[in-house]
Amino acid sequence: MSVPAAQFVNITQTFGDVVAVDDISLDIEQGKLTTLLGPSGCGKTTSLRMLAGFSKPTAGQILIEGEDCTRLPPEKRGLGMVFQQYALFPHMTVRDNVGYGLKLRKVPAAERRKRADEALELVGLTAHADKRPRQMSGGQQQRVALARAIAIRPQLLLLDEPLSALDARLRVEMRAELRRIQAETGLCVVLVTHDQDEALELSDQMVVMRAGRIEQAGTPQAVFSAPASRFVAEFLGYENFLTLADGRRAAVRPEQLRVGAAGDPDAAGDLLLDGTVTDVAYRGVDLLVTSEVTDPAGQAVRLVADVRGAGPGAFVPGQAVRLAIAPEHLIVLAA
């Protein structure tokens, strides 16, 4: 196996009394897209900034291509970075923005222009090369930032919540764009995000962080289908938690909870829970039905079911219901 593009080796970062990153070790694989996912304050941005060189870890080592870069300033690392707020240079044209890294590398003007235009072509902004950043929309500015980072042909591209400043529709578009660019360039990318959909869609490797530690790491499919803890499950959209007869905790996604009339017979092996509807919310494509039921451990729990295609009158509060969960949808949590 080749050397990982970057490695965190027992990295700890403290700010005063606050431990932002607590002894994490992680390999970033070549040519893959690794996502650091978690809520704000989980240490994902701090980790990225240590990889970029903007902050020095309190303990541990950062390796890039197998070499110790822990003490190297950002300008000596040769990495590309895209920031949340674009961070373009307002006094330069788009082409000069993209070419700035090459100018610093003393690439001759003609070659610089060619490579800047190539990078702009990659992000579909060839026609805007002579504009100023403020003449462009947010989505376009973020693409310029991406082109600027790619133009230096970095060993590693760091993306710090690059899509969070964009509106919802543009965000989804830009995800597809990012996937295409990564596939075309074969770049190794580290993406920091708090958006689980973004992480699931884009990652080859997904690292869920919590309070400065890595809670779980793996492919999106592996993490999604078997969240290691309640925290990870909640973060990935598992809204329902219950205790099984043997005392273990389990999670169920709303769309995998089936709601039927009380006493409904169901497929063998399903876990059946009887209770009463407490709330119904109609949302067009689906109906959110909240029910209070007794779980196998005998405790009252409130579970939300997402019923696709049901009309607003399909269930009413106070109605007695039986919830059914197929065994494969009952995710038993380790913690």
Added chain:
Amino acid sequence: MTSLIVAVVATFLGLALGVPAALALARSNLKAKAAIQNVFLSPLIVPELVLGAALYQQLAIPLRLQNYLPVLILGHTILMLPYAVRVTGASLANLDAQAEEAARMLGASPVRAFFDVTLPMLRPGIFSAALLSFITSFNNLPLSLLLTKGSTTLPIEMLDYVAQGIDPMIAAMSTVILAATVVIAFIAERTVGFAQIFGGINK
């Protein structure tokens, strides 16, 4: 003419001291930050006449100066500091700090990133601070009042004229100064915008 020299030199000195001070204040996380900032802003609070009197007593007289011009310039420079610090500080606060980091990531040393990215981004702020300082200095009366031995500024000259009697020349001078101020204000508005100059209230 004296007015012009004083205004230009004081503006220059005010910026030379005020801009680095604003930068240092914005970047440091000293505990005394607020106190230092207040020191720089204090000339706005102290009555100018008091400042003028102090300079007169403590510098002009003990040094037995024949021409008070250096003291006059010093006084105006002190008066310019709040503008330089405040206006530059305001544009620094609006500044996208990530732009400098972006330059670092692209291979720029901290010094290079400052000159290539931060300074050009601050230019409108510094420019408006200069204009504002210049006008303030050029029109200043109370501070200059006691410090004009050997070299008189325009407002003092005009005051003398008015004291001696109404003369059409005063009206003419006033018109010229007013027109010049309007032109400068117009330039400032077109290049930077007033909202930005007066503390950057709304982008």
